[in-house]
Amino acid sequence: MQVSIVGSGYVGTTIAACFADLGHEVVNIDIDEDIVETINSGTPPIHEDGLPELVGKHAGQDGTGRLRATTDYDSIFATDATFLCLPTPQADDGSIDLSVMETGATQLGKTLEATEDWHTVVVKSTVIPGTTEDVITPILEEESEKTAGEHFGVGMNPEFLREGTAVHDFLNPDKIVLGADDDRALADMHDIFEPLVTKSDAPVVEPDTRTAEMIKYANNSFLAAKVSLINDIGNICKEYGIDAYEVADAIGLDDRISEQFLRSGVGWGGSCFGKDVAAISAAAREREYDPAMLRAAVEVNDRQPNRLLSLMDDHVDVSGERVAVLGLAFKPGTDDIRNSRAIPVIEGLQERNADIVAYDPVAAENMRERYPNISYASNPAAVLDGAAAALIVTDWEEITELDAEFDAMTTPVVIDGRRAIDRRDGIVYEGLTW
Template identity: 50%
Template structure:
């Protein structure tokens, strides 16, 4: 089949490359001409494991990029909206980019004689596809949804850093369409994947995405709440969760406690569904607590550090890990951000290291001393905060020797002090 992808961020780039790998002809649409040139040169606009190889393999063969909506729509059967939906100040999602993409699609569909399916893949709150995207496309195309063109919602469930793998090995595919024809077109794109497709309506598909992420976020905040209690009682919370996780009704995944969750999905999605609930007159107290626990959790790292070394003014503090998780350069909602902000407020001197996310964090905190290795960041440090679960941090040992004061606060359960050849003053955030 022929498909066009609007937006070349994480979801759009991965979807484009993976659809090409499934044998479809793909046209990427982006208003950023630099991204268009980059994709047409076979270079992925973002970092994702395995994405560069796919882009290089299919670019200028079955995958091209353009800024021309008319060309893309005329030469495809379906268009996927994969643009950003950032959070507003009140937590609600900003649909301005989705609306702009819908209008551009509508104008292009107006010039097309054959049936075309508009697919929303951006994460949007329930009713957005039917009450925002559909009427905009109808307005600008002058055509009728369900008759002249189709509308569907096809949420993504991709982990950053493992998005290519997740796309090609899904545990679920959800297609929420307004009619059978639209649902069939979208389903056919995934025919080569060994996964049952859940067929539903658009608002249910939208809700499935939010419930999926909100539940995982809830498990993390629950684990952190229990971890905070266990620490006060001198109980190993990981031992507790290992036992609890054997219950098939609960499972072990996402029960690791630590400095909290971040990224482009969990924080934004939980806040968005809270905003939607408030809009319809329901107060989602559990979800509000999930966000509250997550907001407070990283600052416990600072509290533990202060208990160890006192006033942080002019103290040299090494922050290891800047990305919101390992295997990505994404710092969106990283738990390192509030930690660094608080350290700066307390007039600490900060050295920081991350294998991939340094350049992104520099834009937020240019005054921080960024290092090329963890060892460099640790030199003469009065304290160390481990914020991201990078595998290389598990291997740290003699590097701690260079610290002026070997105090290590671990936010990700990476360091095993008993295995080190160096004696450190170690404290886990919840253990």
């Protein structure tokens, strides 16, 4: 099929390249000319494992030609369906900011006005229940002067992509959710996803758009709560001198619990868990319901970086001392620092008047924009040289392989927030939950 993708961030670029790899003709629409040029040169605009290969395979002069980018919304005329993959950032009160989505829907509606052909619009962005039906669809109808379900279709297809493994997650889904309020839109979505369903044999869920929206929030809220629960249990284990990972391995054998997301540590970050939990909590409060479990999940998560710093304080006063921060991205495999646990760690070190030097294989430049006055090392060995303490925040492979490099520290105090390295003689090791 002919598919257009509005937005070329983590989700938009990934699904554009993956749809092209599944055999569709894909056009990626973005207002940023530099991003458009980058994609058309065969290079992705974001760091994501496996994405350079797919973009290089299908875009650029040497590609198959199944993927191209443009700033021109009129390109949707040549396509059967358009996916809206635009940001829904968090507002100050925790709710989502729909302004970019509304702008995109307005432009898309104006474009639909100029065609008599049926077209299906699929909301891919994470939005609270009712947004597709009550906000996006009315905008499309008003701007196009057409009626949803009669002249164009509207669907909702939530994404379940983890940064760092987004390509793998898209091509190997555990479920595909196709939310629609009319049969023709659902049929179009089936046609688009048919190659993926055939390839992956993933179960297909077919709710209405409102339920599809809620599935995404329920999914991420449950995972966030699970991480916070195992962190709470891990903190208790620490007080008793018990290895929390040994406990987690045992309870993970219970198929009602499963072993996934049981690695206790410094907490979750990124653009999804925090934003999604805050958004659905804010929406619940608007309906006068207090989501106590979700509130507790956030509170536990917010405490974890301070626990890491407190363990450091037990061993060394870092005022005026060099302190190494190992890992800046919110997780390995991405350059994304949004809600990274390294941020509260750096701010806590600044409050302690530490001389901070940080390392991350791909996220250092992003963090430099936020904290230009701290030092950044080009390799993990350099960041440790002369340090009075080292805080491990992200478990990159380069960091998990460190050993003799810790001997270059002036006082080898290592506070491990990710169970990244092993205890050994010669270093003072404190695991966050062991």
